[in-house]
Amino acid sequence: MHGGLAQGIAQALWEEAVYDDAGTLVSGSFVDYLLPTSADTISFEVDHTTTASTTNTLGTKGVGEAGTIASTPAVVNAVVDAVRQFGVNDIQMPCTPERVWRAIHAGDGDAATEGAAAPHFEEDAPNRDEGAGA
Amino acid sequence: MIPVQFDYPAPTSVEEALAALAEHGDDAKVIAGGQSLLPVLRMRLNAPEVVVDLGGIAELRGIREDGDALVIGAMTTHHDVLNDPLVKEHALLLVRAEHQLADAQIRHRGTFGGALAHADPAGDLGAPALALGAEFVIAGSGGSRTVAADDFFVDLFETAIAEGELLTEIRIPKFTGWGAHYEKFVRVAHQWPIVAVAAAVKVDGGTISEARVGLTNMGSTPIRARSVEEALVGQPATEDAVASAAARATEGTNPPSDLNGAADYRSHPAPVLTRRAVLAAAGA
Numbered sequence: 282m283h284g285g286l287a288q289g290i291a292q293a294l295w296e297e298a299v300y301d302d303a304g305t306l307v308s309g310s311f312v313d314y315l316l317p318t319s320a321d322t323i324s325f326e327v328d329h330t331t332t333a334s335t336t337n338t339l340g341t342k343g344v345g346e347a348g349t350i351a352s353t354p355a356v357v358n359a360v361v362d363a364v365r366q367f368g369v370n371d372i373q374m375p376c377t378p379e380r381v382w383r384a385i386h387a388g389d390g391d392a393a394t395e396g397a398a399a400p401h402f403e404e405d406a407p408n409r410d411e412g413a414g415a
Numbered sequence: 416m417i418p419v420q421f422d423y424p425a426p427t428s429v430e431e432a433l434a435a436l437a438e439h440g441d442d443a444k445v446i447a448g449g450q451s452l453l454p455v456l457r458m459r460l461n462a463p464e465v466v467v468d469l470g471g472i473a474e475l476r477g478i479r480e481d482g483d484a485l486v487i488g489a490m491t492t493h494h495d496v497l498n499d500p501l502v503k504e505h506a507l508l509l510v511r512a513e514h515q516l517a518d519a520q521i522r523h524r525g526t527f528g529g530a531l532a533h534a535d536p537a538g539d540l541g542a543p544a545l546a547l548g549a550e551f552v553i554a555g556s557g558g559s560r561t562v563a564a565d566d567f568f569v570d571l572f573e574t575a576i577a578e579g580e581l582l583t584e585i586r587i588p589k590f591t592g593w594g595a596h597y598e599k600f601v602r603v604a605h606q607w608p609i610v611a612v613a614a615a616v617k618v619d620g621g622t623i624s625e626a627r628v629g630l631t632n633m634g635s636t637p638i639r640a641r642s643v644e645e646a647l648v649g650q651p652a653t654e655d656a657v658a659s660a661a662a663r664a665t666e667g668t669n670p671p672s673d674l675n676g677a678a679d680y681r682s683h684p685a686p687v688l689t690r691r692a693v694l695a696a697a698g699a
């Protein structure tokens with residue numbers, strides 16, 4: 282679980298295969314590709330859910346990629362949320378310090394990346410739980 | 416991933432090492448801790464026929480006092496510099512920088528002299544050495560000469576050490592009682608800095624009376640931020656005063672563009688890191 286979380290967080294913040302104009306991989310070593318170590322990640326609290334699957338006889342579910350899949354959007358959305366006051370709606374992964382800085386400084390408080398999907402956050406959108414309860 | 420085959424003399428004195436270098440000319444390269452040279456050899460960015468190991472030369476290791484200077488042998492490991500009580504007392508800035516250099520394994524192999532001789536503009540020791548006005552003792556077949564820090568760093572991976580010469584020791588003037596801090600900005604721990612700032616200050620009754628500031632990775636060599644130093648002298652060690660002096664940190668710089676940031680981006684963290692480094696050094 283911890284490895285999956287670290288992998289997902291790393292995709293959001295660090296790991297990137299960068300190619301130059303001639304198609305050469307320029308982040309071709311771990312020094313440039315940026316794998317995290319334990320010094321870079323946080324302390325995780327892992328808990329269990331006990332909802333059995335209804336689609337197989339054992340009631341089992343996949344678990345290996347749970348941390349990987351969820352942690353990437355969680356971190357990217359947290360970064361975007363932290364700077365949305367500057368009009369930022371999207372930052373390409375990995376969210377490098379330079380990309381965050383450029384997003385903040387991209388324009389007059391309206392720094393949405395060109396071609397970006399709809400905002401990850403909407404000011405007046407109802408809270409999902411409330412919506413579900415209605 | 417495998418280096419080209421090379422001969423491997425392991426001299427036990429500086430004299431023998433110089434003789435080996437003289438014999439093989441530009442076919443030879445010296446190896447200290449190997450933490451920068453071995454990756455270079457493995458990627459075959461360089462393929463010397465002879466690799467002269469300095470590891471067996473006892474006279475190149477150790478730290479001693481010599482009047483108003485500390486003398487650090489070129490082969491002293493990062494680990495030993497980091498943990499030396501004399502360095503802590505008289506050149507705290509080096510401790511602060513070594514503490515953030517790579518990881519413990521690399522600090523046990525890599526050497527103080529090797530890192531400075533390698534002259535990577537992203538290396539963590541150039542800016543502190545420059546800020547403290549280090550002197551570099553270089554031995555050649557004709558004897559020894561001493562080069563000031565301002566003349567030592569020539570360009571990207573290039574120093575005043577000529578072919579056939581060895582860096583034997585680094586002399587650091589004593590900065591006893593000065594506060595110091597190395598503010599390093601990285602994306603992951605144990606990485607070379609995107610930008611880093613080395614600051615040492617003397618504070619008398621809340622006023623900065625003297626200051627030394629060096630910048631890492633803001634040009635092809637370490638850079639001394641002299642206009643920041645001048646602006647700090649006589650100022651109170653407060654956030655506002657230090658911030659206004661630190662705003663000059665980009666003067667005279669020529670930062671690189673690489674995977675960790677474009678040149679114009681690097682100009683943004685430089686003053687921020689300078690402010691933080693100076694305030695931390697001043698204990699404010």
Ligand SMILES: Cc1cc2nc3c(=O)[nH]c(=O)nc-3n(C[C@H](O)[C@H](O)[C@H](O)COP(=O)(O)OP(=O)(O)OC[C@H]3O[C@@H](n4cnc5c(N)ncnc54)[C@H](O)[C@@H]3O)c2cc1C
Binds near residue numbers: 537
């Ligand atoms: C994974 C990793 C992370 C690292 N992270 C950092 C970091 O965060 N910050 C940082 O500053 N450094 C970092 N380093 C590099 C480290 O500081 C090395 O110790 C240093 O750059 C080279 O020192 P060395 O003793 O290993 O020298 P070597 O690799 O043996 O030699 C380096 C070069 O200097 C020459 N040389 C060495 N000694 C002498 C001498 N006495 N006279 C003349 N020429 C000499 C060699 O010929 C060679 O060209 C890292 C290294 C690795 C592998």
